[in-house]
Amino acid sequence: MLRKNSVINYGMVGGGPGSFIGDVHRKAAGFDHQAGLVAACFSRDYEQTKLTGEELGLELNRLYKNYKEMAEVESARQDGIDFVSIVTPNASHYSIARTFLEKGINVVCDKPLTIKIAEAEELVRLSREKDLLFGVTYAYTGYPMVKQARQIIKKGKIGEVRMVIAEYPQEWLASPVEKLGQKQAIWRTDPELAGISGCVGDIGSHIENIVSYITGLKIESLYARLDTFGEDRSLDDNAALLLKYNNGASGVYWCSQVAIGESNGLRVRIYGESGKIEWEQESPNQLLVAYLDKPLEILEKGRDQLDPSVGDIVRLPAGHPEGYYEAFANLYKSYISALIDKKRGKNIKEEEHDYPTVEAGLEGVRFINLTVSSSKTGKVEYF
Numbered sequence: 376m377l378r379k380n381s382v383i384n385y386g387m388v389g390g391g392p393g394s395f396i397g398d399v400h401r402k403a404a405g406f407d408h409q410a411g412l413v414a415a416c417f418s419r420d421y422e423q424t425k426l427t428g429e430e431l432g433l434e435l436n437r438l439y440k441n442y443k444e445m446a447e448v449e450s451a452r453q454d455g456i457d458f459v460s461i462v463t464p465n466a467s468h469y470s471i472a473r474t475f476l477e478k479g480i481n482v483v484c485d486k487p488l489t490i491k492i493a494e495a496e497e498l499v500r501l502s503r504e505k506d507l508l509f510g511v512t513y514a515y516t517g518y519p520m521v522k523q524a525r526q527i528i529k530k531g532k533i534g535e536v537r538m539v540i541a542e543y544p545q546e547w548l549a550s551p552v553e554k555l556g557q558k559q560a561i562w563r564t565d566p567e568l569a570g571i572s573g574c575v576g577d578i579g580s581h582i583e584n585i586v587s588y589i590t591g592l593k594i595e596s597l598y599a600r601l602d603t604f605g606e607d608r609s610l611d612d613n614a615a616l617l618l619k620y621n622n623g624a625s626g627v628y629w630c631s632q633v634a635i636g637e638s639n640g641l642r643v644r645i646y647g648e649s650g651k652i653e654w655e656q657e658s659p660n661q662l663l664v665a666y667l668d669k670p671l672e673i674l675e676k677g678r679d680q681l682d683p684s685v686g687d688i689v690r691l692p693a694g695h696p697e698g699y700y701e702a703f704a705n706l707y708k709s710y711i712s713a714l715i716d717k718k719r720g721k722n723i724k725e726e727e728h729d730y731p732t733v734e735a736g737l738e739g740v741r742f743i744n745l746t747v748s749s750s751k752t753g754k755v756e757y758f
């Protein structure tokens with residue numbers, strides 16, 4: 376993951392000892408040997424930053440005490456970072472992303488983009504004004520079979536979409552692990568760090584993004600009921616939503632972090648006028664497709680003919696599973712290739728590249744906020 380003389384050099388904020396997603400980003404960004412990690416502020420505690428920095432072989436003078444110093448110094452260096460990856464808890468994304476954008480540095484930020492809609496709008500405005508590339512790592516859209524699903528719908532093969540049923544149940548917050556010191560649970564159940572929602576912000580946001588990516592539909596309105604089952608919790612840990620899309624289709628979403636027996640059960644079913652597609656995160660290499668009056672088809676990555684636009688991210692032959700790291704790497708592959716083109720002076724249109732942009736991040740923040748507000752008021756919210 377550390378690579379001298381890479382085409383693209385990047386830095387990281389977050390991802391220190393004991394953290395979850397920072398290391399996934401490091402592996403994914405380095406997967407295709409185009410990007411090398413050269414600078415970081417892995418933690419608010421400098422000793423922790425040094426620990427991770429030494430493990431990864433980073434130079435001491437590019438390990439920073441805080442992200443502001445990092446943005447300042449890196450933007451002034453001739454060989455400064457081309458982009459920064461932000462992998463800190465939700466509430467800090469806005470100020471960190473803003474600081475790097477203001478210094479003219481491209482950004483990759485994990486979801487949810489920000490806590491407030493106005494903050495996300497400001498990041499959209501700033502990245503456009505500064506002409507910087509901004510990716511948001513909704514990891515699940517990086518899977519080849521999700522891209523195939525998108526192509527099937529785009530080409531009208533299942534007709535106009537009528538219904539979307541999507542769920543994302545997990546069990547890991549079924550007991551109060553935040554009280555036992557579980558690092559990831561502590562901040563996800565704290566509104567100061569997670570924002571106004573727990574479960575919807577953390578994983579409901581993935582449902583919103585993957586459905587929007589696969590179908591191309593826009594949510595017109597939604598009605599939500601949020602629950603908090605965990606003792607002494609202030610944020611939701613379970614949610615059910617009814618939705619209406621801009622083409623008249625209906626949707627039902629369920630996300631939960633207290634659903635015992637469920638590990639990471641993201642599952643999307645889309646029903647059109649003449650067919651259905653179904654994809655499950657825990658069996659990501661297959662896509663189920665059904666057409667009216669025809670036998671069920673199970674398409675498999677590496678074995679079956681996929682749309683040409685999907686083909687070049689299938690990395691292994693038939694029967695060799697690809698998973699979360701590869702999906703994440705596919706987002707980085709697309710982002711880094713856009714960045715390389717930009718460095719070579721090409722005029723980049725982000726929408727022509729296949730990674731979630733800052734606009735997708737803004738849609739996600741709107742979704743979280745409207746969901747919470749619908750549950751509070753008991754009313755339908757309109758986008």
Ligand SMILES: NC(=O)c1ccc[n+]([C@@H]2O[C@H](COP(=O)([O-])OP(=O)(O)OC[C@H]3O[C@@H](n4cnc5c(N)ncnc54)[C@H](O)[C@@H]3O)[C@@H](O)[C@H]2O)c1
Nearest residue numbers: 389390391394395396417418419462463465485486512514
């Ligand atoms: N895309 C996905 O599938 C996915 C999966 C998991 C997490 N996430 C997102 O990634 C982010 C991080 O989640 P996590 O589970 O890795 O959290 P974590 O608690 O495991 O790690 C957070 C890290 O950020 C560091 N940190 C906090 N504030 C900092 C600051 N101001 N400067 C520098 N470092 C700082 C912490 O020390 C820690 O190392 C969250 O926004 C989460 O929603 C996304």
